[in-house]
Amino acid sequence: GEDVEQSLFLSVREGDSSVINCTYTDSSSTYLYWYKQEPGAGLQLLTYIFSNMDMKQDQRLTVLLNKKDKHLSLRIADTQTGDSAIYFCAESSDPGYSSASKIIFGSGTRLSIRP
Amino acid sequence: DGGITQSPKYLFRKEGQNVTLSCEQNLNHDAMYWYRQDPGQGLRLIYYSQIVNDFQKGDIAEGYSVSREKKESFPLTVTSAQKNPTAFYLCASSIDPGRDYNSPLHFGNGTRLTVT
Numbered sequence: 001g002e003d004v005e006q007s008l009f010l011s012v013r014e015g016d017s018s019v020i021n022c023t024y025t026d027s028s029s030t031y032l033y034w035y036k037q038e039p040g041a042g043l044q045l046l047t048y049i050f051s052n053m054d055m056k057q058d059q060r061l062t063v064l065l066n067k068k069d070k071h072l073s074l075r076i077a078d079t080q081t082g083d084s085a086i087y088f089c090a091e092s093s094d095p096g097y098s099s100a101s102k103i104i105f106g107s108g109t110r111l112s113i114r115p
Numbered sequence: 116d117g118g119i120t121q122s123p124k125y126l127f128r129k130e131g132q133n134v135t136l137s138c139e140q141n142l143n144h145d146a147m148y149w150y151r152q153d154p155g156q157g158l159r160l161i162y163y164s165q166i167v168n169d170f171q172k173g174d175i176a177e178g179y180s181v182s183r184e185k186k187e188s189f190p191l192t193v194t195s196a197q198k199n200p201t202a203f204y205l206c207a208s209s210i211d212p213g214r215d216y217n218s219p220l221h222f223g224n225g226t227r228l229t230v231t
Contacts, residue, residue, distance in 0.1 A: 008155060031217050042119075042205055042222030043158075050217075088157065092218070103220060107157040 002026040004106035006089055011112045018076040020109045022089030025070065029091040032065060034074045037086045037108070046074070046087075079113055086110050117142045121206050121223035128200075128230050136191045136226045138206035145211040147189035148220065151175060152203040161204075164189055165211070193228065200230045 004024045012018045024032070030051050035043040049056045049063045049072070056063045062075040072091075076083055086108040093104075119140040128134045140147065146165045150158040160173030164183040178197025183189055189208075193200045204227075207220040 031219075033219055035222075040124075040225070040227075042121075042224045043207075043220070044222070045219045048217065048219060105158040107155060 002091070002093065002104050004089055004091055004104050006087075006106040006109045008107065009110050009112070011114060012079050014079060014081060014113050014115055016079055018074075018079045018083065018111055020074045020076075020087050020089075020111065022072040022074075022106055023070055024072065024089070024091045024104070026091055026093050026104070027070070028093045029070075031092045032063075032072050033088075033090040033092070033103075034061075034063065035088040035090060035105075037088065039085075043088060076111075079111075081113050084111060084113050119206055119208055119221055119223035121204075121226050124224065124226060126226055126228045128228070130230055131195045132230075133192055133194050134200075134228065134230075136193070136204055136206075136228070138189045138191065138223060139187055140189075140206075140208045140221075140223075141187060142208055142221060143186075144208035144221070145186070146209045146218070147183065148207045148209075149173075149179070149181065149189070149191045150205040150207065152205055152225075158205065161191065193230075200228060203227050 006022045033048045034046045036046050037043045060077045064073045088108045089106040122137045148163040149161040159175050161179050162181040164170035170183050180192045205225045206223045209218040209220050
């Protein structure tokens with residue numbers, strides 16, 4: 001079945017860039033999402049990219065998509081302590097009436113910031 | 116402000132008791148979902164509902180039940196049949212994915228259930 005994989009941990013120095021990587025297996029993925037989860041809270045949608053795009057930039061966030069390699073990355077520029085969280089990659093395959101169940105999440109990458 | 120409200124934030128129950136987790140949304144979303152989150156395992160789909168009075172099992176529905184009598188509400192009951200009920204439960208909603216290909220999920224803040 002479809003799968004989304006991420007590394008579990010990433011540690012970066014404050015002010016550096018963070019790059020969180022994700023690989024997925026579903027070649028029919030339509031939208032790919034990045035969510036952020038702060039401790040004890042739900043998931044907050046950070047950004048998304050449509051599968052016919054290579055890159056999307058939104059302030060400090062840059063999403064890169066390599067569809068050939070099924071690789072997605074999220075770059076956070078000038079990482080701050082407030083960026084400490086778990087980041088989830090998710091993919092959604094082609095829509096249909098049953099697509100409500102077709103959003104597949106990775107296991108999340110815990111980003112920690114060191115001074 | 117529109118959003119999804121889950122209550123309570125923390126819930127404690129004795130083994131063998133059923134417990135119901137509340138989820139209410141005022142986003143006018145058609146679809147609602149329940150996920151379970153365990154450390155290091157990401158999110159697993161329990162049940163989802165795309166319209167009122169209809170719902171479907173997700174990947175780990177055993178030991179859970181839901182109802183969707185109103186568009187705004189999608190309560191989840193964790194029954195005594197659920198073998199490992201202690202977890203963080205997340206409710207989410209989205210607009211009808213049949214009408215809009217991009218239907219990101221909007222999440223509540225979760226309920227942490229501890230069963231002893």
